[in-house]
Amino acid sequence: MKVYFDNAATTAIDEEVLEAMMPFLKEHFGNPSTIYSFGRETRAAIEDARKTIAQLINAQPGEIIFTSGATESNNTAIKGAVNYLGVERIITSLLEHHCVEYSVEFCRDQLKVETVLVKTDDKGNIDLDDLKNLLASSDKKTLVTLMHANNEIGTLLDIEKAGAICKEYKALFHSDTVQTFAHLQIDVQKMQVDFISGAAHKFHGPKGVGFLYMRKQNKVRSLIHGGGQERGYRAGTENVYGIVGMAAAAKKAYRNLEADKIYITELKNYFISKLKENFNDVDFNGNTDERSLYTVLNVSFPPSDKSALLLFTLDLEGICCSGGSACGSGAAAGSHVVKALGKDENRISIRFSFSKHNTWEEVDYVVGKLKEKL
Ligand SMILES: Cc1ncc(COP(=O)(O)O)c(C=O)c1O
Structure with missing residues (x-):
């Protein structure tokens, strides 16, 4: 067995998802940045997918960018908050995924940002009183990055409470929602998050594609430089069939x-x-x-x-x-x-x-x- x-x-990828992707692997191969019909077809598919993801998390389509996965989304948000939004201090926990942990370490070592760890208990729960105290103790512009569900032990953050605390202290709030998007209801307004991330392969979609939600007041520029794709927020020709597959998988998961x-x-x-x-x-x-x-x-x-x-x-x-x-x-x-x-x-x-x-x-x-x- x-x-x-x-x-x-x-x-495992869902059959229905694969079916949605196949036309974009076969017939619809146009580069979405081109202006002729082949490109317009794939551009339309990307924009449809963007609307789908935005609707599912109560965001606007312009607040979603497509990436190669959650690792890129989290790197973009964290490093971008320092490089483009003036963040001088990051509060995080010892329990984050390595792509968050190492991005924070990079900001500390290369970008000279202060980093602080919030207390956690023996079940992996975040001490939200400690978060409050840490936020109250400094005037520096701060990013809080705390994952929604821990990928190793499953412990959930009370994300609405954490979001409210960050709002109260005017801190930016990033949450790695890779394990919860398409598994729990996500509402970026209720959660008061500025950035969240998702990866299609965690909910029966394809590998190598993900998204980053960025609140419109707090958008960060591209992590990698090149073409003007994703309205300048993420360079590189889009993974069209992956994006289409991710939207199909998300729709099915929420249904x-x-x-x-x-x-x-x-x-x-x-x-x-x-x-x-x-x-x-x-x-x-x-x-x-x-x-x-x-x-x-x-x-x-x-x-x-x-x-x-x-x-x-x-x-x-x-x-x-x-x-x-x-x-x-x-x-x-x-x-x-x-x-x-x-x-x-x-x-x-x-x-x-x-x-x-x-x-x-x-x-x-x-x-x-x-x-x-x-
Ligand atoms: C919580 C969490 N964040 C980030 C990632 C990275 O996702 P990906 O490998 O798709 O970039 C994963 C899984 O690998 C994860 O479980």
Whole structure:
């Protein structure tokens, strides 16, 4: 049996998405920057996709730019806020994805920006009182960057509260919403965010395409220089079939969101109950209640000779899951996120992440194999 429990790393592309993309791989190949009919066709498809994404997050189409993925979107927002919006100070946490963490480090080391870490607890929750205090303690123009759902442990940020705090102190607010866009309702007005990011391959779309939302008052210029595509906000010929696929995947995800959410939540809860039933010393990294993203479960097993090789043993049994933070890699090497929780570092942490394609039988199979192998 093959079980794919690594949907936070990437997801299988939907048939309907592939069908929407195919004409743009075959017939409609025109460069969208050209003025003749071939180019106008692909330009129209891009603008349609822009409207779709904007509508889904309650933004305006002009506030969306298409990128090569979330890594580029997050780099653009963070470095751009320093380079173009006068940010002198960045508040972030120890739990961010490397593309945010290293962008912040770049701003600190190369652009001489002050960086500050907000306190987090042993479940990965952000201390919002500390955020308030940090914002109150300086007059420097500040960017706050805090992810909406942690990709490794699933802990959710109270993003509306965080947004309100940033607004109160006139700070810019960037949130990496890669794991939540198309999995939870996103409303950039309610959340009072200035920047969010998305990547199509996290919601059954194609790889290598994403978007960045930038509030119209706070737009940053292009990270990479070249042509005037994306109205000058992102140089380089657009990934037309990818953009079309991303919009189709997002539309489908939001159409079925409530039903998929209920299904996946029940599956995750079943997995949790089966683990508790079968293992005395099982623990979970991050929240497991409603402050947790329903697609992610990070399980911690006690250390033993067998558990050290667990990911590889599971792979041999056809089970795909993840250890470290490198999405999709088999590395069981210490995760910076789990480390930041202050837990016993000798325990083995495995991230299982789910999609609408997973089944109860798969959970039974995985729990059975864990029992056999641990
Ligand atoms: C929270 C988060 N941010 C950013 C990324 C980077 O996305 P991409 O590799 O598509 O650029 C990922 C996944 O890889 C992620 O889970």
